[in-house]
Amino acid sequence: MKRTTIVLGGGIVGISSALSLQERGHSVIVVDRKAPGRETSYGNAGLIQREAVEPYPLPRDPSELIQHAFGLSPAVHYHWRALPTILPKLIAYWRASTPARHAQISKEWATLIENSTSEHAQWIEQANAQELVTPKGFRFAWRQEHSFKAGVERAKRLQQTFGVQFRALGTDELLHEEPAITQRFVGAVHWTEPWAVSDPGELVSRYAALFAQRGGLIVQGDALSLQQTTNGWSVMTQDGLHEASDAIVALGPWADDALRPLGYHFPLFVKRGYHKHYQVERQLSMPLLCADDGVMLAPMRAGLRITTGAELTLRDAPATPVQLKMAERVAARALKIGKPVEDTAWLGARPCTPDMKPIIGAAPRHRGLWFNFGHAHQGFTLGPASARLLADMFDGKTPYINPAPFTAKRFDEVKQ
Ligand SMILES: Cc1cc2nc3c(=O)[nH]c(=O)nc-3n(C[C@H](O)[C@H](O)[C@H](O)COP(=O)(O)OP(=O)(O)OC[C@H]3O[C@@H](n4cnc5c(N)ncnc54)[C@H](O)[C@@H]3O)c2cc1C
Structure with missing residues (x-):
């Protein structure tokens, strides 16, 4: 079933997640307070680290x-x-x-x-x-x-x-x-x-342009306005309130800001x-x-x-x-x-994260909420590969790699 999704964060992880879901026919809105690829995904060393x-x-x-x-x-x-x-x-x-x-x-x-360069390759070509x-x-x-x-x-x-x-x-x-x-x-x-990228922020911008050309929406807004609604999730943006059945937190170093109000206290x-x-x-x-x-x-x-x-x-x-x-x-x-x-x-x-692995997959305690963050030293490398994993789980398909090591459940504890 085709769904509408809000992706919070327009770094390499958020934009890759948006592209993967769009490719599978879902309707996707990316919300960021800046233009895509202007934060961590801009300033890194530009390496797609197949050796890492x-x-x-x-x-x-x-x-x-x-x-x-x-x-x-x-x-x-x-x-x-x-x-x-x-x-x-x-x-x-x-x-x-x-x-x-x-x-x-x-x-x-x-x-x-192992899937980092091959997953980037398709988007590099298409963008x-x-x-x-x-x-x-x-x-x-x-x-x-x-x-x-x-x-x-x-x-x-x-x-x-x-x-x-x-x-x-x-x-x-x-x-x-x-x-x-x-x-x-x-x-x-x-x-x-x-592979070495001579302007990592520009690569994210090109991926974002591809997403927009294919009908994806990129809007400025504050991820912290995320609210659970009766039918899913909503977020306030510069062009008004957007609602969707699902929301993906891809806020890199700011993920915690959006998670704490929802009761998640990841280390x-x-x-x-x-x-x-x-x-x-x-x-x-x-x-x-x-x-x-x-x-x-x-x-x-x-x-x-x-x-x-x-x-x-x-x-x-x-x-x-x-x-x-x-x-x-x-x-x-x-x-x-x-x-x-x-x-x-x-x-x-x-x-x-303390165990060096990103958190990718369904939120343990909220329907329609998904996580994709915590990629540490290799987020630029892993954006497209982890987006594919998330999209497989989102669609209820057999994931192309084992998702268990990346589950949010390994850190989830309920704080009163
Ligand atoms: C010096 C350095 C060198 C690095 N070198 C490499 C490298 O060579 N290869 C590699 O693979 N990785 C490298 N990395 C790591 C890599 O850059 C990160 O892991 C990756 O960019 C994280 O991507 P992201 O999409 O999760 O986060 P980001 O790119 O930071 O994206 C998060 C987005 O969320 C948005 N946001 C935050 N808060 C809000 C809010 N309240 N409302 C709306 N939007 C919000 C931000 O504006 C931002 O666009 C390096 C990192 C550093 C610091």
Whole structure:
């Protein structure tokens, strides 16, 4: 049966969900307070990460933990004042990061990742966005011998376990293949299957334009006006009240704002990240992760985008771009970088859950309410793959992958 649906959130996850449901004949309205793809889905590193078959665990190595605790690495920065609020979630994240649990979580998570490029491919083609996408992979490069060795060992393990493809490169091979690099890295791993997008926000806009061309409605409105009605759900927008039988919460780092009034208290938290663009004389041919420092250098239409690792604090805390300063120094060693393109750094928040997996599927306690959020470091990668899973469940079809690992029930507890 064809239904009407309100999708709350026009990031990569919301727009992909809208496209999937529209393709199956449902009538869909996307509600966002901004234009599509202007928040987290705009500011990421633009990678469709087919190699990311393991989500990021919380480090358990004491030396790494000390580095992070004292803010010595651009990879992670803790705001100690936020700890009382985020500590319970970090403890749950720590527990999920034991080698045994992480291995199990990775098996489940990989079922989505394995479909990431193929699910993007159809929308890229139909949205006529091929010129934004370079399907040549990306590289991790190391400046320390021991970390390079460990990186290659990990790549071999991922190849054996998940079939992920890579090539290991020595110092000279890397410099030969990527002449923009000015640093003598010990070596690199070239993951050959991921795709790089030169303007991730624009890719979401193209997907949104495709959705609109096919009759989809995109309206400005506040997701927090969501109300349950006798026949389903309603939301107030700039062009009035919209009603539908179903509603999908795809609000990324803001999901909690809409869920709490409905009585859902999921242990969500964010890992914030910064970026800034820089002019470069010679652009990289594909993104480069300075892997010892967790700094990603991504060639974009706007310049070289330097993105930072994780800042663990409250979503709305004031910006403290100390990691970007460190990342600039890492980038200046690796490449010849020029002036920044913008004065102010972009700040965004990766929407995270303690077990590293998104929440996809039916709301446990409300008819016609659906969830699709919490994609953490790989939401840009996973938008279309998780949208397909949601659409299968929405239609009552046999889901194309096992949905159980992503169910909201794993976190649902009723608070009085
Ligand atoms: C620095 C950085 C680098 C990253 N690099 C990568 C990468 O290379 N590859 C990758 O796969 N992922 C990457 N990510 C993660 C990825 O960007 C996110 O997981 C993904 O964008 C989340 O998408 P989303 O649609 O869930 O959220 P969003 O894109 O944030 O969309 C949520 C939408 O909800 C809307 N909204 C919020 N509140 C309301 C409200 N009250 N009313 C109406 N609308 C509302 C917002 O305006 C927004 O459009 C990175 C993230 C960061 C921060």
